[in-house]
Amino acid sequence: MRIAVIATYTHPTRLRIKEPSIMQSSVPELIAGLCPPHAEVEIFNEKETDIPLDRHWDLVFFSYLHSYYEHTKVLSTLLRQRGMKTVAGGRHASYFPDDAKAYFDAVITGEPEANVPALIEDFEKGQLQPLYNRPSLGPTAIRPYRYELIDFTHNKLRLPGIEASRGCPFTCNFCVLTGNERYRYRPVAAVIDEIQTRMHWNPNFMGLMGDAFVFLDNNLGGSPKYLRELCEALIPLKKTWGCALTFNVLKDESLVKLMAKAGCRYVYTGLESLNPDSLKAMNKGQNKLSEVDAVIRRVFSAGILLSFGLIVGSDGDTNEYLEKLPTYLADLKYFSVTFLGIVCPYPETPFFRELQAEGRLLPGTVSRDYDGYTLCHTPKNLHPSEVVEHFNRLCMELGSLPNIAKHYWSKLTMSDMPRYKQTILFSGPEILSIRNPVKNKARRYIAGQDSLEAWDVEQMRALALQPQRLT
Ligand code: SF4
Numbered sequence: 001m002r003i004a005v006i007a008t009y010t011h012p013t014r015l016r017i018k019e020p021s022i023m024q025s026s027v028p029e030l031i032a033g034l035c036p037p038h039a040e041v042e043i044f045n046e047k048e049t050d051i052p053l054d055r056h057w058d059l060v061f062f063s064y065l066h067s068y069y070e071h072t073k074v075l076s077t078l079l080r081q082r083g084m085k086t087v088a089g090g091r092h093a094s095y096f097p098d099d100a101k102a103y104f105d106a107v108i109t110g111e112p113e114a115n116v117p118a119l120i121e122d123f124e125k126g127q128l129q130p131l132y133n134r135p136s137l138g139p140t141a142i143r144p145y146r147y148e149l150i151d152f153t154h155n156k157l158r159l160p161g162i163e164a165s166r167g168c169p170f171t172c173n174f175c176v177l178t179g180n181e182r183y184r185y186r187p188v189a190a191v192i193d194e195i196q197t198r199m200h201w202n203p204n205f206m207g208l209m210g211d212a213f214v215f216l217d218n219n220l221g222g223s224p225k226y227l228r229e230l231c232e233a234l235i236p237l238k239k240t241w242g243c244a245l246t247f248n249v250l251k252d253e254s255l256v257k258l259m260a261k262a263g264c265r266y267v268y269t270g271l272e273s274l275n276p277d278s279l280k281a282m283n284k285g286q287n288k289l290s291e292v293d294a295v296i297r298r299v300f301s302a303g304i305l306l307s308f309g310l311i312v313g314s315d316g317d318t319n320e321y322l323e324k325l326p327t328y329l330a331d332l333k334y335f336s337v338t339f340l341g342i343v344c345p346y347p348e349t350p351f352f353r354e355l356q357a358e359g360r361l362l363p364g365t366v367s368r369d370y371d372g373y374t375l376c377h378t379p380k381n382l383h384p385s386e387v388v389e390h391f392n393r394l395c396m397e398l399g400s401l402p403n404i405a406k407h408y409w410s411k412l413t414m415s416d417m418p419r420y421k422q423t424i425l426f427s428g429p430e431i432l433s434i435r436n437p438v439k440n441k442a443r444r445y446i447a448g449q450d451s452l453e454a455w456d457v458e459q460m461r462a463l464a465l466q467p468q469r470l471t
Contacts, residue, residue, distance in 0.1 A: 001039045001124065004057040005031040008064045008072045009046035012373040013440035014453045020048045020155035021433070022242075022426075023214055027063035027090070029145035030163075034116040041149065048154040053078055059085050059123055061116075062104070066092045066346060067371035070452055070467050073103040074459040080105070085128060087119065091176055092367070095348045099468055101130050109133045113141040139166065139184045147200040156204040159242075161216040164191045164230060168219040170246060172272075173283045174314075174343050174351040183222040192233050208422065212240040214266075221249030228255060231262035240419045242266030248286040250295045250306070260302040265423040267299065268338070271308040274328045277316025282343070283350075296334045303417025305427055309339035311372075312394065313387040315380040322382075322390040326397050334414075336407055337398050338430045341372040341437075342391055342445070347470060364448025366467040373437045376447040388445045392438050399434030407431055447471075 007025040011017040028043035035041050044051050053075070060079055064072040069092055076086040088100045089108035100107045106128055108115045114134035122128050147160050165185035171178045195213065202209040220243040221227050227249065234241070240263050247269050250256055259267075271287055273279050279287055299306040312322060329335050345352040345361065347370070355361050360378045369376050375387050397403075411424050444450050451457055452467065460467070 002057045003039050003041045003059045005061045006044045008068045010071045012437035022157050026161040031061050032146035033143040043149045061087045063090050066367050069367040071456050076103050077463050111136045113137050139186045144194045144198045152202050159212050159214050160199050161214045163216050165217045169222050176346045185226050188229050188233050215243035219245050221245035231258045234262040239263045244268040256302050265419050266305045268307050272311050275316050275321045278314040281315035300414040303415035303420045305423050307336045307338040311341045311343045313342045318381045340434050342375050344372045361471045362447045365471045369447035384446050395435045395438045404428045404431050
């Protein structure tokens with residue numbers, strides 16, 4: 001039996017561009033790890049490489065984000081026309097199983113560990129069902145990834161990724177996890193064993209990245225006690241790693257030092273805003289702006305690069321705040337932004353329900369618009385065109401060469417920990433990538449006003465597919 005697992009992708013510019021980077025979707029390796037040993041499995045990540053649509057597989061699993069849905073429907077339809085069976089899984093499929101059933105032979109809702117093996121068993125018996133919704137088996141059921149299938153020639157920067165936990169204990173109103181997932185974590189011994197015995201390392205750059213990996217968790221610090229245990233167990237491995245976690249964890253100086261000792265060199269945290277009114281509107285009370293400066297200095301001094309994500313367009317934002325944002329950032333000497341987006345009301349979130357009840361979702365939006373770079377609603381204090389104007393300007397200002405120079409100049413000498421300087425140098429291109437989403441000057445960045453990617457439009461017309469309308 002031949003199986004393909006495909007993580008699909010379309011670029012925020014809606015141009016046909018690949019964007020290989022350090023962190024990639026690891027769903028293909030995860031699903032491959034749940035396939036039986038007799039299956040011949042191939043994995044693809046469309047962010048790194050095109051999908052060879054002329055190839056034949058018996059069964060094709062698709063993993064996609066909300067905004068890739070239309071594109072994934074096209075790929076699925078083309079493969080089904082050639083006799084292959086296709087499966088949709090992930091958050092969008094779990095929330096819209098009835099819609100997805102029209103374009104895929106089977107839909108998995110919920111976690112893959114219980115559902116993928118059952119689906120494959122049914123497929124081999126010729127009894128594939130349209131819907132698989134077995135309940136979660138818990139975090140102990142997470143199987144080791146098939147790291148050996150990663151092709152590091154497609155993406156020279158890529159690091160292998162592992163999950164230690166899933167979910168998040170916080171309840172930010174725009175987050176897809178809120179109300180949908182409780183926080184849970186794997187036994188530390190299982191995580192350590194997977195790193196030691198299964199992980200395959202990036203061989204590029206003369207072995208410079210050969211001991212490095214990333215935790216894929218939404219919030220590795222969801223339980224500080226668990227994070228401590230994990231760090232203690234990581235120390236003897238002498239690996240270098242990065243993770244995402246919430247700002248509150250970084251206030252614990254002893255934990256930050258322990259993370260650094262365990263090999264942590266990169267932390268991403270979604271600060272989202274420097275505007276207290278916006279943080280309040282997002283229900284993001286764990287971010288305390290008065291502590292930002294001290295926390296940043298402490299984390300860098302420990303030997304960890306701390307990078308932030310910001311979003312614009314939330315209900316507390318005003319023209320004054322967005323105009324002054326670069327000045328606020330300049331005042332925080334050590335602040336590094338590596339992601340800038342527009343707040344997105346994903347359909348399964350409290351934010352979407354609030355906007356829907358208040359009639360503030362923009363008309364004509366389709367699933368493609370829910371990409372975190374397109375305004376899908378009318379904010380309380382700003383006209384949609386003002387949000388887009390600020391977003392474009394800020395992307396160009398923050399993702400600039402002078403900003404990288406400032407980043408290197410202010411951070412390179414802050415710590416002598418091994419691999420610290422190397423991590424700082426590798427992070428420069430990440431800052432530059434902030435401007436990538438706005439590189440298509442013809443794009444409006446307002447829901448319902450941009451057409452889909454030209455290739456998808458053409459294929460959807462030929463295949464008589466309609467986009468999923470959300471308003
Ligand atoms: S802290 Fe991050 S992962 Fe947790 S609910 Fe908020 S946005 Fe989601």
